[in-house]
Each structure stands twice: as C-alpha cells, then as structure tokens.
Amino acid sequence: MKKLFNMLAASASAMASGPDGDKFEVAGLPVRCAHCRGELFVEGRAQLNTAGMSFLNLDWANRSAATLACVACGRIEWFLADPEERA
C-alpha cells in the first residue's frame, strides 16, 4: 500500500501548494464532490496494478486511474475514464 500512500501524500501537497482546482466532466456529466458538492478538483494519477489493489480484487482494471481531489474538502474521486477539463 506504500504507493497508494505516496499518491495520497502527493495529492495533499498539491492541495497545500494552493491551486484553485479545475472543473471536470466524465461521460458528459460535470464531476461534483460526493461529500461537499464542490466542483473544483486537482487531477492526479494512480496505478491500479499494485499489491493493494490486487488485495481489493481490482486486478481486472490493471491500469492507471484518474483521481480528482476536491480542493474544498479533500475527498478523492476515482475514475477509470479520463476526466475532461471543463472551460
């Protein structure tokens, strides 16, 4: 799970450096935070083919996922599809 923790730490430091975040959409729908309903996220990447993900039975994915970290509350949304930035 070390990789996952490193990824989370990287997301946290990206948030600490003070980006305003961007708006994204997936499958034609705007991405909103499931926790605070915020619309601004910092995009990141995470490999799914780690020991941790194998343990979680996600071997079928075996590729990278996009992570969108909510700049308002810090919740991370995960997508296998590539989120598109909204203007």
Ligand SMILES: [Zn+2]
């Ligand atoms: Zn949020």
